[in-house]
Amino acid sequence: MGSTREREKFRKVVVRAYGHSEMYSVARSFRGGTLPTLITRIAGPHSIPSVLRDLAELFISLQDWRHLADYDLATTFLRGDVLTLIDDVEQAVADWNSIRTDPAARLFLICLLVWEKIRSK
Helix, strand or coil: CCCHHHHHHHHHHHHHCCHHHHHHHHHHHHHHCCCCCCCCHHHHCCCCCHHHHHHHHHHHHHHHHHHHHHHHCCCCCCCCHHHHHHHHHHHHHHHCCCCCHHHHHHHHHHHHHHHHHHHHC
């Protein structure tokens, strides 16, 4: 969508299109390097960079932690552990810059939006 101010409203619309369960499924696929047949048939095989696999793994882990926080009232979180997770996220965001123009990274972003439409085809 771009980063310019005049596109901010469009970015807000796109952000609402993302669903955590779809994102989780995309992350699992990219973490394992196994993309749906339709994607590889159209886009060709992609080597998934380790940075992208690590990002996918972190998303999966964070989503699991979030579910514990939301639904398991017996789970407690230590401040130090949470701060470590925050550091991990900040590092992943910084690492993203090293791969953001990689075709696999662009494919990952596309999949986040259209996964349910293409994953089983």
